[in-house]
Amino acid sequence: MTKHMAVPKKNQTTRLTKGVQTLTEEAYAQIEERIVTLRLKPGEVLSEQALSVSLKIGRTPIREALQRLAREGLIIVLPRKGILVSDINPRKQLLVLEVRRELERLLSRSGAERATKEEREQLMETGRAMDVAGKNNDDIAFMRLDSDLNRLLLEAGHNEYAARAMRLTQGLSRRFWYMHYREAADLPLCAKLHAEQARAIAKGDPAKAAKASDYLMDYVESFTRTTVEV
Numbered sequence: 124m125t126k127h128m129a130v131p132k133k134n135q136t137t138r139l140t141k142g143v144q145t146l147t148e149e150a151y152a153q154i155e156e157r158i159v160t161l162r163l164k165p166g167e168v169l170s171e172q173a174l175s176v177s178l179k180i181g182r183t184p185i186r187e188a189l190q191r192l193a194r195e196g197l198i199i200v201l202p203r204k205g206i207l208v209s210d211i212n213p214r215k216q217l218l219v220l221e222v223r224r225e226l227e228r229l230l231s232r233s234g235a236e237r238a239t240k241e242e243r244e245q246l247m248e249t250g251r252a253m254d255v256a257g258k259n260n261d262d263i264a265f266m267r268l269d270s271d272l273n274r275l276l277l278e279a280g281h282n283e284y285a286a287r288a289m290r291l292t293q294g295l296s297r298r299f300w301y302m303h304y305r306e307a308a309d310l311p312l313c314a315k316l317h318a319e320q321a322r323a324i325a326k327g328d329p330a331k332a333a334k335a336s337d338y339l340m341d342y343v344e345s346f347t348r349t350t351v352e353v
Contacts, residue, residue, distance in 0.1 A: 145184070146180055146181065146184035147184040147187040147188055147191075149178075149180065149184070150174075150178060150180045150184045150185050150187070150188035151187075151188035151191055151192065152270075153178050153180075154174060154178070154185075154188055154189070154192060155188075155192060155197065155270075155294055156266070156267075156270070158192070158197050158198070158208055158294070158298060159197075159266065159294060159297045159298040159301055160263070160266060160298075160301055161298070161301060161302060163208050164208060165208050165209065165210045165211050166207060166208060166210065167207070167208045168205050168206065168207055169189070169198065169205075169206040169207070169208065170206070171185050171186055171189070171206075174189075189206060192294070194291070195290060195291055195293075195294050195295070196209055196291065196294070196295055197209055197294050197295065197298065211298065211299055211302055213299070213303075213347065213350050213351040214351060216295070216296070216299045216347050217344070217347055217348070217351070219292050219295050219296060219299075220292075220296070220340065220343060220344050220347060222288070222291075222292055223289070223292040223293075223296060223340065224337075224340040224344070226285055226288055226289045226292065227276070227289070227336045227339070227340055228333050228336045228337060228340075229280070229282070229285055230276050230277065230279075230280035230282065230285055230286070230289060231276065231280075231320060231323070231324055231332040231333055231335065231336035232329040232330075232332055232333045232336075233279075233280035233281065233282055233285070233329075234246075234275075234276060234279035234280045234281075234324040234332065235323065235324045235326070235327050235328055235329040235331075235332040236327070236329050237279065237280065237281040238279035238281075238324060238325070238327070239279075242275060242278060242279040243279075243324075243325040243326075243327070244325075245275055246272075246275055246279065246321045246322070246324050246325035247321070247322060247325045249268055249271055249272050249275060249318075249321050250317075250318040250319075250321035250322045250325070251318070252264070252268050253265070253268050253272070253314045253315075253317050253318035253321065254314065254315070254318050256268055256314050257310065257311040257312075257313070257314025257315055257318070258311065260310055260311060262301070262304070262310060265310060265313070265314055266297065266301060268314075268317075269297060269317065270297070272317055272320075272321055273289075273293045273297075275321070276289070276324070277289060277290070279324060296343070299347065299350075300313075300343070300346070303346070303350045304346075306350070307346055307349040307350050308346050312342065313342065313343075313346075316335070316338055316339040316342055317339060319335045319338070319339075320332070320335040320336055320338075320339050322335075323335040
């Protein structure tokens with residue numbers, strides 16, 4: 124596997140679908156990436172002040188980003204005690220996948236039916252970039268493209284209720300994968316399955332999009348069960 128040991132600064136990798144971000148969204152994206160890629164480790168204590176200084180973003184956007192991360196289960200806020208990065212539990216991850224599988228299929232099918240022309244173009248572009256990341260075995264590029272694809276999946280489905288529920292599973296799934304992929308995952312295959320899902324949605328075929336989603340989730344579940352057994 125690739126031997127990346129540190130995450131490049133965010134401005135060293137261009138997001139394909141970045142758009143205009145608010146300070147809260149920027150704070151969320153940077154903190155989430157640090158948690159998902161284990162720069163902020165499970166059990167680590169977080170400080171609003173330290174994050175504000177590190178990210179050069181005011182404390183109000185930092186606080187709002189942390190509230191979102193708490194809702195998504197990536198951090199735990201303990202009143203009068205502090206803010207902790209949540210632990211990772213492989214068996215609980217299988218429960219996350221039960222929910223994610225159904226939502227992933229629903230949003231893939233809906234995206235194929237409802238995506239705008241611009242969203243379809245972005246999905247195709249993300250699929251092409253996923254192919255490159257897989258061929259290069261580039262874990263950091265893959266993680267960032269996976270984040271982009273997650274966002275596109277939510278937007279293209281045009282179902283705010285499914286999107287709201289799906290957000291509760293995405294960060295947890297990405298962090299789990301990053302923690303264990305070196306021991307049990309096939310990054311090129313995983314990137315290929317993501318790319319095929321993106322293209323199926325972009326091409327507007329609901330049945331193929333749902334099937335591509337199931338193939339991806341079959342792989343993710345198999346990978347997760349391997350880590351439980353290790």
